[in-house]
Amino acid sequence: MSKEENQNLKSSSSKLTVIDKIQKCQSEITGYRMKCDKEINDIEEKYMQSVRPHIKNRNLLILNVPQFWSTVLFNHPLLQSIFEPGEKDVIKYMASLDIEEDHKNPEMFKIHFLFGPNPYFENRVLVKTFTEEGSTSSTIKWKNEKNKFPKVSEHELWEHDELSMELKGFFRWFVDNREQFCDPIADLIRCQVWYDPLEYYYLDIDKEKSI
Amino acid sequence: MSKEENQNLKSSSSKLTVIDKIQKCQSEITGYRMKCDKEINDIEEKYMQSVRPHIKNRNLLILNVPQFWSTVLFNHPLLQSIFEPGEKDVIKYMASLDIEEDHKNPEMFKIHFLFGPNPYFENRVLVKTFTEEGSTSSTIKWKNEKNKFPKVSEHELWEHDELSMELKGFFRWFVDNREQFCDPIADLIRCQVWYDPLEYYYLDIDKEKSI
Numbered sequence: 001m002s003k004e005e006n007q008n009l010k011s012s013s014s015k016l017t018v019i020d021k022i023q024k025c026q027s028e029i030t031g032y033r034m035k036c037d038k039e040i041n042d043i044e045e046k047y048m049q050s051v052r053p054h055i056k057n058r059n060l061l062i063l064n065v066p067q068f069w070s071t072v073l074f075n076h077p078l079l080q081s082i083f084e085p086g087e088k089d090v091i092k093y094m095a096s097l098d099i100e101e102d103h104k105n106p107e108m109f110k111i112h113f114l115f116g117p118n119p120y121f122e123n124r125v126l127v128k129t130f131t132e133e134g135s136t137s138s139t140i141k142w143k144n145e146k147n148k149f150p151k152v153s154e155h156e157l158w159e160h161d162e163l164s165m166e167l168k169g170f171f172r173w174f175v176d177n178r179e180q181f182c183d184p185i186a187d188l189i190r191c192q193v194w195y196d197p198l199e200y201y202y203l204d205i206d207k208e209k210s211i
Numbered sequence: 212m213s214k215e216e217n218q219n220l221k222s223s224s225s226k227l228t229v230i231d232k233i234q235k236c237q238s239e240i241t242g243y244r245m246k247c248d249k250e251i252n253d254i255e256e257k258y259m260q261s262v263r264p265h266i267k268n269r270n271l272l273i274l275n276v277p278q279f280w281s282t283v284l285f286n287h288p289l290l291q292s293i294f295e296p297g298e299k300d301v302i303k304y305m306a307s308l309d310i311e312e313d314h315k316n317p318e319m320f321k322i323h324f325l326f327g328p329n330p331y332f333e334n335r336v337l338v339k340t341f342t343e344e345g346s347t348s349s350t351i352k353w354k355n356e357k358n359k360f361p362k363v364s365e366h367e368l369w370e371h372d373e374l375s376m377e378l379k380g381f382f383r384w385f386v387d388n389r390e391q392f393c394d395p396i397a398d399l400i401r402c403q404v405w406y407d408p409l410e411y412y413y414l415d416i417d418k419e420k421s422i
Binding site: 019 | 229230232233234236237239240241243244246247250251254255258261262265266268269272273275276289392393395398399406407408409412
């Protein structure tokens with residue numbers, strides 16, 4: 001064995017020893033994190049069981065307030081800018097909004113948009129599903145090509161389009177399943193709109209008061 | 212009072228009654244969520260105290276492995292594509308990577324990139340700080356305008372640029388503090404690279420084996 005080969009072997013073996021030590025540290029860290037995640041999941045499951053009946057009740061009560069969810073979405077300081085011209089007329093038919101969460105896996109959730117009968121599409125419910133692998137969405141059965149959103153085909157959209165929050169369009173966001181890492185619009189709907197819709201509904205009442 | 216005014220008042224008062232009921236449900240939901248968040252924060256704090264010494268130890272050991280963090284970043288299947296030509300030569304001087312978390316507020320964290328002496332910039336540490344209001348980053352003191360990144364000025368960058376994951380450039384991402392909602396690159400560094408760097412370091416070893 002040459003001197004150089006010997007040195008290479010020595011350096012490679014000392015590198016492995018350090019990496020073995022790093023691996024040992026990492027096992028401790030991973031162990032703690034797994035226990036931590038397990039405890040957190042248990043807590044979230046416990047609270048979700050207590051919260052769920054109140055959310056169900058809240059959703060039923062909201063059905064009695066015309067255009068509640070569309071008002072909430074149109075009042076939200078960030079979401080209000082995503083709607084393309086004409087989309088608001090469609091969203092007004094949204095009767096209910098619900099989120100189905102999987103507390104075993106916080107990255108998995110489904111947003112259910114329930115619609116009343118409307119002149120735009122056949123579906124009664126549009127679902128956008130998020131998993132660790134990415135998102136999928138219901139196929140929208142538009143009644144009339146002229147009144148559909150987004151106005152261009154998916155193919156044209158993806159060809160010329162950069163992923164962007166600004167002026168995305170609600171239905172453009174709904175059908176866009178390219179982003180695998182994070183979806184700011186879904187996050188706002190889940191963590192703000194669904195978490196406390198009245199906060200945004202009230203903005204409207206305040207607006208009316210100030211007129 | 213006209214019949215119409217009377218009806219309006221009736222409809223407005225019944226609307227408020229429903230909203231009062233929704234408010235009552237919401238208070239229950241918010242109460243549970245606050246208790247849940249408190250319990251989760253306590254658990255995270257408890258585990259972070261146990262994990263922190265192992266992370267400190269891991270970081271010290273890693274200092275003995277040349278180009279550990281740059282290898283991890285260049286091997287990561289998603290992050291490897293963000294580097295602009297020439298940036299890898301700079302990142303090779305990264306000596307340590309650390310994340311400072313605030314378990315009272317999971318949206319607040321700081322990424323510390325520690326660098327060895329290098330021909331590119333004066334700073335020994337570059338910090339990107341994330342808060343609920345957005346992000347800020349250290350000012351990089353480039354030694355030579357010709358060797359700085361990003362190659363164009365921030366002004367030019369923001370004027371013509373859409374926020375995009377693709378081909379962003381490491382330093383372009385580092386100085387870009389426009390995005391307020393989510394930062395996929397920061398998330399990958401925090402939740403994957405920092406969580407278990409060996410997983411990506413080993414990819415390199417596997418690559419070497421297969422050659």
